[in-house]
Amino acid sequence: MELLSYKTLEEKGYEGYILKDAPERVLQFGEGNFLRAFVDCFIDLLNEKAGFNSKVVVTQPIGQGLAPMINDQQGLYTLFLRGSENGQKVDRRRVVSCISRCLNPYEDFESLMSCADNKDLRFIVSNTTEAGIAFDPSCKKDDAPPASFPGKLTAFLYRRFKNSLPGFIILSCELIDQNGAELKKCVEKYIELWGLEDDFKDWVEKENIFCSTLVDRIVPGYPRNEADALCEELGYKDNLLDVGEVFGFWVIEGPDSIKDEFPVEKAGLPIIVVPDVKPYKQRKVRILNGAHTSFIMAAYLAGQNIVRDCMTDEVIHGFMNKTLYDEVIPTLDLPKDDLMQFASDVTSRFNNPFVDHLLLSISLNSTSKWKARCMPSLLEYAKRKNGSIAPCLAFSFAAYIMFYHNGTEKGENCLKAKRPNGDSYEIKDDDFVLDFYFDHKDDDLDTLCDAVIDNEAFWDDSLKNLPGFSDEVKKYLHAIDSKGIYEAMKEVIA
Numbered sequence: 001m002e003l004l005s006y007k008t009l010e011e012k013g014y015e016g017y018i019l020k021d022a023p024e025r026v027l028q029f030g031e032g033n034f035l036r037a038f039v040d041c042f043i044d045l046l047n048e049k050a051g052f053n054s055k056v057v058v059t060q061p062i063g064q065g066l067a068p069m070i071n072d073q074q075g076l077y078t079l080f081l082r083g084s085e086n087g088q089k090v091d092r093r094r095v096v097s098c099i100s101r102c103l104n105p106y107e108d109f110e111s112l113m114s115c116a117d118n119k120d121l122r123f124i125v126s127n128t129t130e131a132g133i134a135f136d137p138s139c140k141k142d143d144a145p146p147a148s149f150p151g152k153l154t155a156f157l158y159r160r161f162k163n164s165l166p167g168f169i170i171l172s173c174e175l176i177d178q179n180g181a182e183l184k185k186c187v188e189k190y191i192e193l194w195g196l197e198d199d200f201k202d203w204v205e206k207e208n209i210f211c212s213t214l215v216d217r218i219v220p221g222y223p224r225n226e227a228d229a230l231c232e233e234l235g236y237k238d239n240l241l242d243v244g245e246v247f248g249f250w251v252i253e254g255p256d257s258i259k260d261e262f263p264v265e266k267a268g269l270p271i272i273v274v275p276d277v278k279p280y281k282q283r284k285v286r287i288l289n290g291a292h293t294s295f296i297m298a299a300y301l302a303g304q305n306i307v308r309d310c311m312t313d314e315v316i317h318g319f320m321n322k323t324l325y326d327e328v329i330p331t332l333d334l335p336k337d338d339l340m341q342f343a344s345d346v347t348s349r350f351n352n353p354f355v356d357h358l359l360l361s362i363s364l365n366s367t368s369k370w371k372a373r374c375m376p377s378l379l380e381y382a383k384r385k386n387g388s389i390a391p392c393l394a395f396s397f398a399a400y401i402m403f404y405h406n407g408t409e410k411g412e413n414c415l416k417a418k419r420p421n422g423d424s425y426e427i428k429d430d431d432f433v434l435d436f437y438f439d440h441k442d443d444d445l446d447t448l449c450d451a452v453i454d455n456e457a458f459w460d461d462s463l464k465n466l467p468g469f470s471d472e473v474k475k476y477l478h479a480i481d482s483k484g485i486y487e488a489m490k491e492v493i494a
Contacts, residue, residue: 001231001232001235001236001237002236002237003072003073003236003237003238003239004073004076004077004078004095004236004237004238004240005073005074005076006018006020006074006076008236009076009095009236012235012236014095016094016095017044017047017048017094017097018095018097019044019047019048019053019055019097019098020097022047022053022054022055022100023053023054023055023118023120024054024055024056024057024100024115024118024120024121025052025053025054025055025120025121025122025123026043026054026055026056026057026098026121026122026123026124026125027056027057027059027115027121027123027124027125027156027168028040028056028057028058028059028124028125028126029059029061029124029125029126029127029128029132029149029152029153030058030061030125030126030127030128031058031059031060031065031066031067031070031102032066032127032221033219033220033221033222033242033244034127034173034215034217034219034221035125035127035173036077036079036096036099036240036242037079037081037217037219037221037242037243037244038173038215038217038219038244038248038250039125039127039171039173039250040056040096040098040099041079041081041094041096041244041248042248042250042264042269042271043056043098044094044096044097044098045267045269046262046263046264046267046269047097047098048267049266049267049268049269050263050264050266050267051263052262052263052267054098054123055075055098055099055100056098056099056100056125057099057100057101057102057103057115058070058075058099058101058102058103059102059103059104059105059112060102060103060104060105060106061126061128061132061149062106063104063106065102065104066102066240067102067103067104069239069240070099070101070102070240071101071102072239073238073239073240075097075098075099075100075101075102076095076096076097076099076240077095077096077099077238077240077241077242078093078094078095078096078230078234078238078240078241078242079093079094079095079096079242079243079244080092080093080223080230080241080242080243080244081093081094081243081244081245081246081248082243082244082245082246082352082353082354082355083245083246083247083348083349083352083353083354083355084246084348084349084351084352084353085246085348086348087348089353090246091354092246093234103115105145105152106145109144109145112145112152112156113155113156113159115156116156116157116159116160116163116165117159117163117165119165121168122166122168122169122261123168123169123170123171123262124153124168124169124170124171125170125171125173126149126153126170126171126172126173126174126183127173127174127215128149128174129174129175130174130175130176132148132149132174133149133150133172133174133176133179133182133183133186134148134150134186135148135150135185135186135189135190136148136151137193139151139190139193140194141155141194141196143155146190148186150183150186150187150189150190151190153170153183153187154186154187154190154191154194157187157200157204157208158196158200161199161200161203161204166207167203167204167206167207167208167209168207168208168209169208169209169211169254169258169261169262170183170208170209170210170211171211171213171252172210172211172212172213173213173215175215177281178212179212179213180210180211180212180213180253181210181212183210184204184210187204188201188204191204209254209255209258211252211253211254211258212253212277213250213251213252213253213277214249214250214251214277214280214281214284215249215250216247216248216249216250216284216288217244217245217247217248217249218244218245218247218349218352218355219242219243219244219245220243220244220354220355221242221243222240222241222242222243223241223243227241243354245349245352245355246348247345247348247349248270249270249271250269250270250271250272251271251272251274251277251280251281252271252272252273252274252277253273253274253275253276253277254273254275255273255275256273258273259273279332279333279334280334282332282376283332283334283338283339283342285372285373286328286331286332286373286374286376286377287324287328287329287332287339287342287343287346288342288346288349289369289372289373290323290324290328290373290374290377291320291323291324291328291343291346291350292307292362292373293362293366293369293370293373293374293396294320294323294373294374294392294393294396295310295316295319295320295323295396296310296359296362296363297359297363297366297396297399297400297402297403298316298319298395298396298399298485298489299313299316299359300359300360300363300403300419300425301399301402301403301406301419301420301485302316302484302485302486302489303419303420303421303486304316304359305358305359305360306356306357306358306359307350307355307357307358307359307362308350308351308352308353308355308356308357310350310359311347311350311351312351315486315489315490315493316489317347318493319392319395319489319492319493321343321347322392322492322493323390323392323393323396324343324346325340325343326390326392327377327381327390327391327392327393328343328377329343330381330384330385331376331377331380331381331384360425360426363403363427363428364428364429365428365429365430366400366403366404366429367400367404367429367430367433367458368429368430370396370397370400371458371459374393374396374397375459375462375463377390377393378390378393378394378397378466378469379462379466381393382466387467387468389466389468389469389472391472391492392492392493394469394472394473394476395476395488395489395492397473398449398473398476398477398480399476399480399485401448401449401452401473401477402477402480402481402485403417403427404427404429404433404437405437405440405441405445405448406418406419406425406427407427407434407437407438407441408438408441410434410438411426413428413431413434414426414427414428414434415427415434415437415438420484420485432457433458436451436455436458440452445474445477445478445481446474446477449470449473449474449477450470453469453470453473476488476492479491
């Protein structure tokens with residue numbers, strides 16, 4: 001079978017959109033599955049629908065990467081977007097042709113640096129993992145390359161400055177808060193560490209826009225188990241097959257002028273440019289992530305294993321909807337229609353027929369997840385509802401306690417537990433959390449509830465100072481204990 005290339009597509013009579021030649025206007029740090037299923041997919045659509053006419057030159061952020069594989073396929077790869085839309089199964093495929101080449105700066109640093117000489121280059125995109133945006137003081141100005149991503153970026157910007165060329169729109173996609181602002185801070189630290197001139201510091205400030213962004217698309221990545229069958233169906237060998245969910249949403253924090261150069265509205269893409277990304281981050285954490293964390297432990301104790309199956313269970317799905325629509329959405333300040341649509345999309349995303357998302361996988365580190373994803377909604381609900389306790393969120397907290405209270409035996413980095421049907425499972429969390437629950441394994445429910453709520457290492461002092469919360473959680477703990485979690489959940493949504 002022939003390897004995917006422009007020639008292969010021509011011989012196969014491929015009828016989809018292909019852009020063979022265009023100026024390299026985007027530099028991308030990172031070549032992994034996520035960027036190729038998200039950013040590069042959107043740029044490919046911008047090329048097709050809005051005449052963006054841009055190639056992406058990609059560089060590996062670490063020594064071991066995909067450069068040889070990408071270059072062997074002339075930057076081409078097949079992307080499958082799969083999921084559910086309006087209750088219908090969706091399986092779309094597209095050959096993405098926006099990547100021109102991939103560089104390995106650890107073998108040839110000049111190949112990366114010479115891109116700074118390109119007058120057409122205007123955008124820099126990155127996703128170098130959460131650990132990528134970090135200041136490493138051991139990086140030196142003359143390192144080739146500097147070890148850290150911000151170090152490489154600083155060296156690249158300095159070369160651009162020395163060329164007397166305009167700066168960039170920098171789109172940071174790492175999964176940390178205020179990713180663009182944090183990246184800029186690192187660059188400023190390198191300017192100081194390396195003793196670079198004030199004119200360069202001014203150029204970085206005035207000529208470049210460091211955008212914090214929020215990215216949202218689940219990307220399972222390379223479909224290892226079906227790759228051979230997919231290539232057989234496609235009629236060519238593709239070593240870079242990529243799979244993402246249909247849903248995708250990108251929020252870019254920056255001035256409206258970005259839209260003049262990055263024509264997302266003209267292309268009709270789910271990308272928005274806003275002055276503040278925080279409300280959208282809050283929406284994602286509280287609705288999408290909060291939905292997961294609010295129901296998965298109760299659903300698992302009720303006998304479910306996969307998120308998708310929970311969406312076909314009237315009680316569990318009903319509990320999720322009541323949590324989102326009655327208790328979470330009223331605590332958020334974005335337009336209600338936007339919030340309702342995002343919550344509706346959650347059901348479609350959780351109902352993805354191509355992804356077996358295990359409840360136990362989501363349960364990892366549920367203590368910190370509940371604090372970050374659910375507790376803010378609980379507290380804001382009480383604030384806006386004259387001190388009322390959100391019933392579903394209180395029940396969710398009771399289910400969390402029960403899930404952990406089942407752990408009666410210590411394992412390696414876990415507590416070993418059994419759910420009501422007798423199945424064994426492992427509770428995985430930080431050591432101090434596991435130690436706490438093991439130490440309290442013999443407590444009665446009321447004593448345990450007080451100990452959990454009073455634990456400031458888990459929740460600071462937010463929960464113990466919430467009037468009525470402890471009594472509400474105890475009520476649900478006893479209902480779960482006497483009636484079973486499924487019947488207790490039924491009563492919450494009745």
